[in-house]
Amino acid sequence: MLAYIIRRLLYAIPILVGVNLLTFGLFFVVNTPDDMARMQLGVKRVTPEAIEKWKAERGYDKPLVWNAAAAGSAALTDTIFFSKSVRMFAGDFGRADDGRDIAREIGTRMGPSLAIAVPTFVLGLFVAISFALLLVFFRATTLDFAGVVLCVAMMSISGLFYIIGGQWLVSKVWHLAPISGYSGGLDAAKFLILPVIIGVIGGIGASTRWYRTIFLEEITRDYVRTARAKGLPERVVLFRHVLRNAMIPILTGVVVVIPTLFMGSLLTESFFGIPGLGSYTIDAINAQDFAVVRSMVFIGSVLYIVGLLLTDISYTIADPRVRLQ
Amino acid sequence: MSFQVVVLWSDALLFVLIAAIIGLMLWARRQDALRAAWGRVARDGMAMSAATVLAAFVVVGLLDSLHYRARLEAQPGAPAGAPARYAVEVHSVLDALLADLRQRSEKTYSAPLATHLYSKEALADSAQREFPRLKHGGAHLGADLSGHEFDIAVRVSRGCAGGMAIWLLLVAAWCRLRGVEVIEMLKVGAGGTAIRPVVLTLLPILLLLGIAISLGGGYHVFGTDKVGQDVLYLSLKSIRTGLLIGTLTTLVMLPLAVLLGILAGYVGGWVDDVIQYLYTTLSSIPGVLLIAAAVLMMQVIIDTHPDWFATSAERADARLLALCLILGMTSWTGVARLLRGETLKLRELEFVQAAQAFGVGRFAIMRRHILPNLMHIVLIALVMDFSGLVLAEAVLSYVGVGVDPSTISFGTMINTARMELAREPMVWWSLAAAFSFMFALVLAANLFADAVRDAFDPRSSA
Numbered sequence: 001m002l003a004y005i006i007r008r009l010l011y012a013i014p015i016l017v018g019v020n021l022l023t024f025g026l027f028f029v030v031n032t033p034d035d036m037a038r039m040q041l042g043v044k045r046v047t048p049e050a051i052e053k054w055k056a057e058r059g060y061d062k063p064l065v066w067n068a069a070a071a072g073s074a075a076l077t078d079t080i081f082f083s084k085s086v087r088m089f090a091g092d093f094g095r096a097d098d099g100r101d102i103a104r105e106i107g108t109r110m111g112p113s114l115a116i117a118v119p120t121f122v123l124g125l126f127v128a129i130s131f132a133l134l135l136v137f138f139r140a141t142t143l144d145f146a147g148v149v150l151c152v153a154m155m156s157i158s159g160l161f162y163i164i165g166g167q168w169l170v171s172k173v174w175h176l177a178p179i180s181g182y183s184g185g186l187d188a189a190k191f192l193i194l195p196v197i198i199g200v201i202g203g204i205g206a207s208t209r210w211y212r213t214i215f216l217e218e219i220t221r222d223y224v225r226t227a228r229a230k231g232l233p234e235r236v237v238l239f240r241h242v243l244r245n246a247m248i249p250i251l252t253g254v255v256v257v258i259p260t261l262f263m264g265s266l267l268t269e270s271f272f273g274i275p276g277l278g279s280y281t282i283d284a285i286n287a288q289d290f291a292v293v294r295s296m297v298f299i300g301s302v303l304y305i306v307g308l309l310l311t312d313i314s315y316t317i318a319d320p321r322v323r324l325q
Numbered sequence: 326m327s328f329q330v331v332v333l334w335s336d337a338l339l340f341v342l343i344a345a346i347i348g349l350m351l352w353a354r355r356q357d358a359l360r361a362a363w364g365r366v367a368r369d370g371m372a373m374s375a376a377t378v379l380a381a382f383v384v385v386g387l388l389d390s391l392h393y394r395a396r397l398e399a400q401p402g403a404p405a406g407a408p409a410r411y412a413v414e415v416h417s418v419l420d421a422l423l424a425d426l427r428q429r430s431e432k433t434y435s436a437p438l439a440t441h442l443y444s445k446e447a448l449a450d451s452a453q454r455e456f457p458r459l460k461h462g463g464a465h466l467g468a469d470l471s472g473h474e475f476d477i478a479v480r481v482s483r484g485c486a487g488g489m490a491i492w493l494l495l496v497a498a499w500c501r502l503r504g505v506e507v508i509e510m511l512k513v514g515a516g517g518t519a520i521r522p523v524v525l526t527l528l529p530i531l532l533l534l535g536i537a538i539s540l541g542g543g544y545h546v547f548g549t550d551k552v553g554q555d556v557l558y559l560s561l562k563s564i565r566t567g568l569l570i571g572t573l574t575t576l577v578m579l580p581l582a583v584l585l586g587i588l589a590g591y592v593g594g595w596v597d598d599v600i601q602y603l604y605t606t607l608s609s610i611p612g613v614l615l616i617a618a619a620v621l622m623m624q625v626i627i628d629t630h631p632d633w634f635a636t637s638a639e640r641a642d643a644r645l646l647a648l649c650l651i652l653g654m655t656s657w658t659g660v661a662r663l664l665r666g667e668t669l670k671l672r673e674l675e676f677v678q679a680a681q682a683f684g685v686g687r688f689a690i691m692r693r694h695i696l697p698n699l700m701h702i703v704l705i706a707l708v709m710d711f712s713g714l715v716l717a718e719a720v721l722s723y724v725g726v727g728v729d730p731s732t733i734s735f736g737t738m739i740n741t742a743r744m745e746l747a748r749e750p751m752v753w754w755s756l757a758a759a760f761s762f763m764f765a766l767v768l769a770a771n772l773f774a775d776a777v778r779d780a781f782d783p784r785s786s787a
Contacts, residue, residue: 022606023618026619158760267723285614293617297618
């Protein structure tokens with residue numbers, strides 16, 4: 001298994017290089033380093049010298065991907081792409097356009113992001129699986145039908161509605177929780193409760209329905225009939241047999257998400273004013289801060305690849321017959 | 326000619342798409358398996374009533390896709406043979422139908438069916454600040470407002486009666502044409518049941534239409550927004566944007582996904598490696614970030630080439646199309662992976678091996694033997710993605726990487742209205758209108774997609 005993991009990690013390198021090339025390409029097709037300097041310096045202070053100085057300070061004075069003037073391998077390495085991208089593999093993300101250290105910024109903003117994403121994820125998973133099992137328990141009855149209709153209705157509502165409506169109802173009408181904001185320590189709980197609940201409710205429709213389909217597919221299998229024939233109560237059949245056997249399809253969808261929880265949620269964080277990585281990303285998009293966007297893309301891809309790997313490993317735990325080679 | 330026809334790119338694509346769907350429907354009628362599957366959809370009451378609602382949305386969207394530029398009045402001193410001049414704004418047939426709603430704008434916010442403006446203003450003839458009367462909403466009532474509620478009730482019942490009358494006419498005409506008794510058709514479990522849910526869904530649609538027309542003649546049914554535009558008009562205009570994003574994106578995505586998915590699965594070897602690398606790379610980038618980067622890039626291109634577009638409508642249209650293109654380019658990976666996996670399975674089946682043994686070429690096998698067996702996945706992906714894309718548009722517009730701010734869409738409506746809940750008294754109507762229209766559209770699409778999946782997915786028929 002170790003060999004498998006190492007091979008998968010090596011396979012990640014070309015993917016990450018591809019990701020970097022793509023973001024780099026998308027950005028520099030339309031923006032030149034001169035444009036970046038002009039935007040950062042503001043209209044008043046733009047002089048050719050100031051632009052050159054800005055570029056030199058930040059290492060944007062090199063050619064983009066191919067340095068024709070340099071000899072040998074330096075033609076590839078002495079470029080903006082290489083000098084900016086390779087360091088990211090070592091965890092050095094450089095500085096944002098406003099001069100702050102990106103790695104440090106990510107470190108401080110990761111906490112709030114996780115504080116929202118992890119409870120939302122765990123609670124959402126628990127609630128959705130419970131509801132799905134309940135619907136399967138009452139399958140082919142009016143309750144099941146009503147549940148499915150409710151799920152479809154809930155997933156047809158825009159995520160923005162849950163956030164805006166929830167903020168209005170809970171914070172403005174009922175005054176139960178602050179409308180937005182964040183603070184460190186235990187105080188954070190009162191700011192977190194609303195976004196977490198809204199996140200869980202917003203995701204419940206789609207995921208309950210998905211788990212229900214998985215369980216229903218499993219419930220027609222022979223081993224389920226055998227278990228019932230043995231005289232096991234339906235409750236035991238569902239929890240002991242069906243739930244465990246449905247683990248593989250569930251894990252496929254769930255484990256890959258876990259590492260990306262670090263990235264935070266763009267919408268929730270910007271609506272609730274939480275200083276996490278999601279709002280950091282949105283601000284960077286709006287400010288066209290390439291260094292930050294590139295770092296977030298890079299981290300996102302790394303986490304996604306880690307998620308895929310974790311999914312494979314989790315299979316071996318859920319189903320001992322699976323061997324990775 | 327008193328107008329000049331303008332065909333925007335998105336209009337053309339939309340009509341090509343509609344023509345393609347009609348063509349496919351005619352073709353599917355002759356295929357037994359497809360006719361059986363669609364027959365299952367038609368027998369599903371929920372699906373048929375969802376389809377009716379969708380059809381109503383599509384009609385609005387299509388009316389909004391026939392664009393023209395109105396001819397300007399000839400200037401008094403102009404010579405007789407002078408070339409005609411046309412207005413700069415591009416309008417659609419829907420705009421012409423709703424000319425009343427579009428032109429009767431107020432000064433700022435006003436509540437649904439209100440007669441007075443939302444905020445107080447200093448009036449010329451009084452010392453105090455008061456709520457001024459609306460220019461158009463309830464103007465027919467005159468100075469005496471005691472009949473306001475009565476007037477609304479009268480208009481609602483008149484609208485209901487009108488809608489009901491049209492519905493009865495339609496039902497009677499249809500029954501006459503088919504030679505069926507009206508009662509017979511509306512009975513539960515009657516022979517040709519496909520039409521019954523359609524007829525029953527048509528009734529509320531026509532009633533709502535009747536009420537909207539009758540009330541809209543004298544009031545702003547959903548109120549007005551910050552700059553005084555009628556919210557009902559904005560909601561109706563948003564439908565086209567949502568439909569376009571939902572359909573054109575899949576149009577971009579499908580060829581890519583089908584071609585690459587089948588190639589990767591069937592050819593294997595280095596082709597498989599390259600395609601897998603491509604989609605793993607693309608899907609490992611967080612979706613919103615990739616879309617944001619691409620949209621920002623395209624925005625710069627559009628901004629630096631103002632000479633490409635004759636009117637602002639064309640520029641907004643180009644941005645809408647580019648958004649569809651970007652969404653399509655970023656969302657083909659999931660379907661491609663699904664198709665690759667399915668192709669891997671199909672490749673090993675006897676009928677494919679038999680074809681190989683007969684010496685049928687690779688591409689012929691992919692086209693004749695693999696592709697038809699994947700069509701149900703393609704169709705299911707197409708209908709399932711639609712609702713997700715309509716919802717995604719709103720979120721992207723909120724992040725600022727969606728449609729052009731001048732394009733009326735659910736996203737831009739929500740984006741401009743989201744701070745209004747904090748006002749005192751609250752301005753809820755534009756949010757409510759945008760969310761309800763979006764909900765109706767997405768719910769209908771979801772229900773229809775479910776029925777299509779149940780009918781076409783071989784696994785679910787067990």
